Amino acid sequence: MTATAKADNLIEVHDRAALATARALLDSCANPQAMGAAITAAVARNARWRGEECINLLAPEAPTSPAVRALLSAEIGTRAAEGHIGPVNRWFAGTRHIDEVEALCIELLKRYFRCNYADHRMCASMIGNAVVYTALSSPGDVIMTAAQPVGGHSSNRLDGPAGAMGRKIVDIPFDPHELVVDIETFRKAAPLVRPRLVALGLSMTLFPQPVSEMKAIISDWGGRLFFDAAHQLGLIGGKQFQDPLKEGADIMTGSAGKTFSGPQSGIIVWDDPEITEAVTTAVFPVWAATHQVNRVAALALATAEAIAFGEAFMAQIVKNARALAAALDARGLPMLGRHKGFTTTHQAIADVRRYGRGLACAQTLERANIIVNKNLLPSDAPADWNTPGGLRIGTIEVTRNGMKEREMEAIADMIARVVVRRERPETVKNDALALRSGFRQLYYCFENGLPA
Numbered sequence: 001m002t003a004t005a006k007a008d009n010l011i012e013v014h015d016r017a018a019l020a021t022a023r024a025l026l027d028s029c030a031n032p033q034a035m036g037a038a039i040t041a042a043v044a045r046n047a048r049w050r051g052e053e054c055i056n057l058l059a060p061e062a063p064t065s066p067a068v069r070a071l072l073s074a075e076i077g078t079r080a081a082e083g084h085i086g087p088v089n090r091w092f093a094g095t096r097h098i099d100e101v102e103a104l105c106i107e108l109l110k111r112y113f114r115c116n117y118a119d120h121r122m123c124a125s126m127i128g129n130a131v132v133y134t135a136l137s138s139p140g141d142v143i144m145t146a147a148q149p150v151g152g153h154s155s156n157r158l159d160g161p162a163g164a165m166g167r168k169i170v171d172i173p174f175d176p177h178e179l180v181v182d183i184e185t186f187r188k189a190a191p192l193v194r195p196r197l198v199a200l201g202l203s204m205t206l207f208p209q210p211v212s213e214m215k216a217i218i219s220d221w222g223g224r225l226f227f228d229a230a231h232q233l234g235l236i237g238g239k240q241f242q243d244p245l246k247e248g249a250d251i252m253t254g255s256a257g258k259t260f261s262g263p264q265s266g267i268i269v270w271d272d273p274e275i276t277e278a279v280t281t282a283v284f285p286v287w288a289a290t291h292q293v294n295r296v297a298a299l300a301l302a303t304a305e306a307i308a309f310g311e312a313f314m315a316q317i318v319k320n321a322r323a324l325a326a327a328l329d330a331r332g333l334p335m336l337g338r339h340k341g342f343t344t345t346h347q348a349i350a351d352v353r354r355y356g357r358g359l360a361c362a363q364t365l366e367r368a369n370i371i372v373n374k375n376l377l378p379s380d381a382p383a384d385w386n387t388p389g390g391l392r393i394g395t396i397e398v399t400r401n402g403m404k405e406r407e408m409e410a411i412a413d414m415i416a417r418v419v420v421r422r423e424r425p426e427t428v429k430n431d432a433l434a435l436r437s438g439f440r441q442l443y444y445c446f447e448n449g450l451p452a
């Protein structure tokens with residue numbers, strides 16, 4: 001059997017056509033060096049298309065500043081540094097400058113998040129959530145988390161680390177119209193199952209949640225509140241969203257590559273000395289060994305940028321999201337949360353059930369160089385999970401490129417021309433290219449400061 005015939009018969013989760021194309025490309029290469037060149041060429045195609053020609057509106061994406069990006073390829077990233085900071089704590093010698101960088105990172109994170117403790121060693125926020133489950137719960141414990149159609153994330157559900165580690169998952173009651181926890185139902189439901197941990201994590205996040213009320217309820221039996229701020233992390237540090245730790249959350253995780261706009265990875269912050277040993281030792285030796293010190297250096301620099309520019313950057317992100325949502329709503333896309341001013345975050349959620357649902361809309365918009373994602377809506381039934389009814393639209397990147405409310409009107413126009421008026425996306429693409437070409441610079445960083 002040839003390699004290709006054999007591959008064609010294997011069970012496969014990835015797209016078979018994409019893998020077959022890669023095999024054909026490798027077969028056509030004269031030598032391994034040509035294979036290497038094929039990789040570099042694909043990376044360059046992405047940099048040109050996504051980096052220069054698209055209006056990128058994915059809510060979990062953020063461009064990093066030139067200096068942060070440069071640190072990601074620094075020499076320090078080839079060094080090994082397991083364990084906690086300090087010569088006695090490390091397994092390896094030679095870490096004195098790595099210790100400096102990591103200590104700077106922790107102390108910067110503590111300043112931006114105004115907290116007592118921070119950990120910087122998770123290569124993804126998914127891992128940060130696994131750390132929290134390890135530190136603050138045990139197999140068989142009941143955990144209450146939000147279901148996916150109201151914004152919940154797999155990391156806190158049965159199909160993610162929480163489920164894989166044997167935690168029992170009970171849904172947090174949610175008001176699908178207000179898009180917040182249904183606190184009165186929670187008040188009745190929580191004592192029935194007495195969750196050890198309530199994990200409030202929302203990938204679709206428009207409004208603040210009743211953190212202090214929830215904490216007061218679960219405190220009765222010593223339950224702890226875990227705020228998964230993957231998306232809102234930058235907004236929280238930049239004082240543009242509720243501050244979960246100040247409102248009673250015991251611990252908060254977050255993605256460094258979403259609103260925080262640093263290198264993709266995870267951070268954990270908390271105040272309570274009582275949980276420090278459990279959390280820090282769940283990071284190492286349980287969930288992190290070598291933890292990519294180049295990434296840590298980049299994270300530290302991104303945090304310094306956030307301290308300098310975070311408030312202004314995050315405030316404009318939210319203004320832009322509100323402006324974009326209002327402009328889309330006015331152009332015939334029903335937007336969630338209209339009765340509450342649409343959004344208080346970087347996200348705007350469109351209900352596109354009448355326009356062919358989320359996947360088709362996202363694919364058509366991609367042909368116009370406008371990048372968004374299909375998203376479940378609270379009204380989506382389990383049968384709809386593969387064909388979500390909504391679109392999630394985020395304003396992190398366009399804001400960092402210097403766009404403001406006026407450009408949000410222009411973007412809403414383009415989206416509505418494709419989705420509502422069904423114009424050929426290729427026509428709209430010319431306007432997307434034109435808008436994008438006027439916003440090539442990155443702001444809210446030391447190189448370029450604030451936009452004009």
Ligand SMILES: *Cc1c(COP(=O)(O)O)cnc(C)c1O
Binds near residue numbers: 228
């Ligand atoms: C994105 C997300 C995560 C995972 O974060 P990564 O940094 O991608 O690992 C966890 N929880 C929620 C709510 C998210 O939206």
